[in-house]
Amino acid sequence: MARMDPQVSSSLTASTGTQAIDRAALLVATVVRADEPLSFLDLHDECGLPKSTTSRLLTALERTELLERNAAGSYVAGPLFWLYATRHDQWDELVRLARPTLERIGADTGETVNLSVTRGDRVVQVAQVDSTYLLGTRDWTEVDVPAHCSALGKVLLAYGGLAVPPGELEQVTPSTITDHAALERQLAQVVRRGYASTVDELEIGLTGIGAPVRGSGGEVIAAVGVSGPSPRLERRLDEIGRLLNDRAEQLSGLLRRRTRKEGVA
Amino acid sequence: MARMDPQVSSSLTASTGTQAIDRAALLVATVVRADEPLSFLDLHDECGLPKSTTSRLLTALERTELLERNAAGSYVAGPLFWLYATRHDQWDELVRLARPTLERIGADTGETVNLSVTRGDRVVQVAQVDSTYLLGTRDWTEVDVPAHCSALGKVLLAYGGLAVPPGELEQVTPSTITDHAALERQLAQVVRRGYASTVDELEIGLTGIGAPVRGSGGEVIAAVGVSGPSPRLERRLDEIGRLLNDRAEQLSGLLRRRTRKEGVA
DNA sequence: CGTCTGGTTCCATGATGTGGAACTCGACTT
DNA sequence: AAGTCGAGTTCCACATCATGGAACCAGACG
Numbered sequence: 001m002a003r004m005d006p007q008v009s010s011s012l013t014a015s016t017g018t019q020a021i022d023r024a025a026l027l028v029a030t031v032v033r034a035d036e037p038l039s040f041l042d043l044h045d046e047c048g049l050p051k052s053t054t055s056r057l058l059t060a061l062e063r064t065e066l067l068e069r070n071a072a073g074s075y076v077a078g079p080l081f082w083l084y085a086t087r088h089d090q091w092d093e094l095v096r097l098a099r100p101t102l103e104r105i106g107a108d109t110g111e112t113v114n115l116s117v118t119r120g121d122r123v124v125q126v127a128q129v130d131s132t133y134l135l136g137t138r139d140w141t142e143v144d145v146p147a148h149c150s151a152l153g154k155v156l157l158a159y160g161g162l163a164v165p166p167g168e169l170e171q172v173t174p175s176t177i178t179d180h181a182a183l184e185r186q187l188a189q190v191v192r193r194g195y196a197s198t199v200d201e202l203e204i205g206l207t208g209i210g211a212p213v214r215g216s217g218g219e220v221i222a223a224v225g226v227s228g229p230s231p232r233l234e235r236r237l238d239e240i241g242r243l244l245n246d247r248a249e250q251l252s253g254l255l256r257r258r259t260r261k262e263g264v265a
Numbered sequence: 266m267a268r269m270d271p272q273v274s275s276s277l278t279a280s281t282g283t284q285a286i287d288r289a290a291l292l293v294a295t296v297v298r299a300d301e302p303l304s305f306l307d308l309h310d311e312c313g314l315p316k317s318t319t320s321r322l323l324t325a326l327e328r329t330e331l332l333e334r335n336a337a338g339s340y341v342a343g344p345l346f347w348l349y350a351t352r353h354d355q356w357d358e359l360v361r362l363a364r365p366t367l368e369r370i371g372a373d374t375g376e377t378v379n380l381s382v383t384r385g386d387r388v389v390q391v392a393q394v395d396s397t398y399l400l401g402t403r404d405w406t407e408v409d410v411p412a413h414c415s416a417l418g419k420v421l422l423a424y425g426g427l428a429v430p431p432g433e434l435e436q437v438t439p440s441t442i443t444d445h446a447a448l449e450r451q452l453a454q455v456v457r458r459g460y461a462s463t464v465d466e467l468e469i470g471l472t473g474i475g476a477p478v479r480g481s482g483g484e485v486i487a488a489v490g491v492s493g494p495s496p497r498l499e500r501r502l503d504e505i506g507r508l509l510n511d512r513a514e515q516l517s518g519l520l521r522r523r524t525r526k527e528g529v530a
Numbered sequence: 531c532g533t534c535t536g537g538t539t540c541c542a543t544g545a546t547g548t549g550g551a552a553c554t555c556g557a558c559t560t
Numbered sequence: 561a562a563g564t565c566g567a568g569t570t571c572c573a574c575a576t577c578a579t580g581g582a583a584c585c586a587g588a589c590g
Contacts, residue, residue, distance in 0.1 A: 017578050018325035020285040020547060025329030032345050035352055040568065050549050055569060060283035064290030073568095077349055080297050084342055085350040085358035086520065087300055087481045093350040216352045255351065282547050285578060305537060315580045320538055338537090 023049060024057045028066050032081065035216055035257045037074030091117055094222065095127040098213070101251045102129045102224065108247075109240055111226040111233065115213075116152040118162045123153045131228060148183055149176045151208030152223040154196035158187040159212045159220035175200040195241035196223075199230055207233040211244035214252035221255075224248050288314060289322045293331050297346065300481055300522045302339030356382055359487065360392040363478075366516045367394045367489065373512075374505055376491040376498070380478075381417040383427045388418045396493060413448055414441045416473030417488040419461035423452040424477050424485035440465040460506035461488075464495055472498040476509035479517035486520075489513050 026047050031038055038046070044054045058075065061067040068078040098115050106113045106129040115127040123145065147153030147162055148169050156162040164187075169178040177183050190196040195211045202208065210225030224244060226233070233240065291312050296303055303311070309319045323340065326332040333343040360380065367378045371394040380392040388410065412418030412427055413434050421427040429452075434443040442448050455461040460476045467473065475490030489509060491498075498505065 017321055018285075019577065020283075021289045021322065021325045021578095022329060024286045024289065025326070025331055028331065029329065029345055032349050035349075041566095044568095051568075052549055052551095052570080053547085056282055056547080057286065059569090060286045061290070064287060064294065066290055066293065079362065080294055081346060081349045082358040082361045083520070084297055084300075084346045085353050086355050086362055088350050088355065090351050090353070090355060093347040096347045097344065097351055255348070284546065286547095306535090309537095316537075317539080317580050317582095318578080321578080324538090 020057070023047070023053070024061055027054070027057055028061060028077075031067060031075050032077050033258050035077075037070050037072065037076050039072075039074045043075065091119075091126055097254060098127060098222075098224070098251055099129075101247055102127060105129070105224065105226065105244065105247050106131075108243060109226050111228040111240075113224065113226050114152060115222055115224050116156070116210075117222045118156055121162065121165070123147045123150065123156060123162065125152075126222075145202060146170050146172060149173075149198055149201040151196045151198045151210035151227070152225045154187065154190055154198065155210040155212050155223035155225070156220065157183075158190035158196060161212075161220045161223075172202055173200055173204050175204075177201065193241065194245040196225075197237050197241065199234060199237075205230050207237075209233065209237060209240050209244060211241070211248040212252075213248050213255070215255050216257045218256070224251070285322070288312070288318070289326060292319070292322055293326060296332055296340050297342050298523050300342075302335050302337065302341050304337075304339045308340065356384075356391055362519060363392060363487075363489070363516055364394075366512055367392060370394070370489065370491065370509065370512050371396075373508060374491050376493040376505075378489065378491050379417060380487055380489050381421070381475075382487045383421055386427065386430070388412045388415065388421055388427065390417075391487075410467060411435050411437065414438075414463055414466040416461045416463045416475035416492065417490045419452065419455055419463065420475040420477050420488035420490070421485065422448075423455035423461060426477075426485045426488075437467055438465055438469050440469075442466065458506065459510040461490075462502050462506065464499060464502075470495050472502075474498065474502060474505050474509060476506070476513040477517075478513050478520070480520050481522045483521070489516070 027043055027049075030043060030046055040054065040058065043058065044051055047054070049057070058067065062069060062075075062078065065079040066077075066081075067075050070076055094117070095115065102113045102115060110131060112131040113129040114125050116123050116125050118124075145153065146169075147157055148164070149172050153162070157164055164180070164183065169180065169183065170176070171178050177186065186196075195209060197207065197209045199207045206227060207230040208225055208227035210223045212220040213222040213224055215221035224247065226240060226244070292308055292314075295308060295311055305319065305323065308323065309316055312319070314322070323332065327334060327340075327343070330344040331342075331346075332340050335341055359382070363380050367380060371378045375396060377396040378394040379390050381388050381390050383389075410418065411434075412422055413429070414437050418427070422429055429445070429448065434445065434448065435441070436443050442451065451461075460474060462472065462474045464472045471492060472495040473490055473492035475488045477485040478487040478489055480486035489512065491505060491509070
């Protein structure tokens with residue numbers, strides 16, 4: 001009856017008296033994380049439960065509106081998820097999901113951390129974790145700045161989350177890149193390196209570094225980055241750039257569609 | 266041990282061997298539908314489960330990321346819901362939720378049914394169920410029309426989902442209302458009656474009727490309506506208006522936050 | 531320092547979920 | 561038309577697992 005070792009299945013946080021629920025939740029999580037219709041068999045061997053059990057659980061989950069079957073009979077997230085999604089803005093939810101990542105970056109670097117997305121043709125900061133230093137950047141959530149001179153803006157430009165505006169590029173400081181060709185060259189480099197940076201280009205003495213966050217389909221949907229005084233950051237550009245890329249990659253992994261063989265969180 | 270009559274609990278579709286899951290799902294559904302933090306006790310007496318059971322189930326649901334506790338210890342929807350919401354557009358999900366309602370309206374009236382929302386300062390149709398008549402309106406999903414001469418537009422204007430544009434009101438047909446004062450008077454009437462209509466105001470021979478859909482907080486977030494040839498609809502304005510209001514009310518009920526005493530769907 | 535409300539842990543009990551095997555259904559072959 | 565296979569559901573004896581009353585714990589209030 002025991003499928004494998006009796007006590008290996010759920011290791012952490014000691015679960016007792018909840019086998020059925022753990023399994024049901026595993027099914028739901030698998031469907032939601034995959035984010036594409038999974039057939040009965042997919043779920044059967046993805047989750048490693050006996051056919052009869054799988055069937056019973058899935059039927060119950062469907063009845064309770066946690067899952068639903070599409071026309072082809074495959075399972076997708078059910079009405080409860082639709083309801084939640086209609087009521088909540090997707091960017092707010094991205095912030096929730098990203099919060100732990102931002103905080104880790106904050107702890108690692110000590111600098112102010114930002115998360116940006118494109119809204120229309122503008123870059124807006126949607127979340128911020130403050131610097132541990134006294135000298136940090138102010139809270140500019142919802143403040144939007146020209147894309148071509150902010151690190152997060154450059155990331156979004158470089159990965160196609162945003163198009164480079166056709167007209168003049170505003171000269172915000174003496175260091176701002178205003179030449180289209182030069183900007184394009186930089187953007188190509190951003191893609192090559194996996195992170196973007198601006199030193200004194202948005203404001204004298206302000207340095208920013210950013211990396212791309214990818215959505216479920218692999219498209220770049222947001223950018224994470226840190227910013228702070230140039231003297232403190234200038235020398236750590238590459239170090240922090242790599243760190244950001246790592247962390248952003250992890251966050252992207254969370255958002256990525258997963259089909260096969262993913263350990264239980 | 267049996268709380269009530271042994272076979273009364275879950276009547277439809279015969280459930281067997283899934284008590285634990287049904288209960289767990291009930292908890293999740295309650296939290297998601299309420300859409301505001303529910304304390305342990307709220308859930309306890311909302312769902313009528315023994316304390317110990319409630320506790321065990323909630324702990325399991327939290328571990329599996331279906332629920333989460335906020336700072337105050339109350340339960341809210343968990344990371345799995347966030348993930349789903351980040352990946353899906355909220356208007357698309359509204360369409361999913363509304364589809365059954367639209368289809369019922371279509372079946373009731375035989376006319377083309379539309380669902381509209383405001384995007385920025387424009388009204389866009391986001392879903393359509395086609396007329397059973399041959400003479401119906403074409404698919405204008407994503408086509409946006411001036412708000413002051415469409416029934417759904419008037420609904421959104423009337424309930425504050427949209428502001429009346431300050432400038433000239435475009436005269437689309439001879440019947441189009443172009444006078445601001447007259448429009449305001451109509452909008453007030455719309456609120457009084459609970460539905461809006463346009464006869465020949467957008468296109469000669471085209472009549473539309475619409476009613477408001479309210480979101481979780483009670484604000485009007487969308488409008489449902491039917492449209493078709495004036496000869497067929499003109500006489501049924503009030504009848505259909507009431508019908509739409511009823512159906513829209515039902516849909517709104519689905520979206521409304523619910524805190525207490527709601528039967529299991 | 532006692533008293534409550536709010537919540538978790540224990541544990542004996544048997545109801546409840548389990549899973550192998552039998553069965554059904556439909557599609558595809560021969 | 562009969563035969564075969566794969567996908568999925570239903571059955572049912574068994575014992576594992578969820579159950580819930582009671583005891584327990586912790587913090588807030590008086």
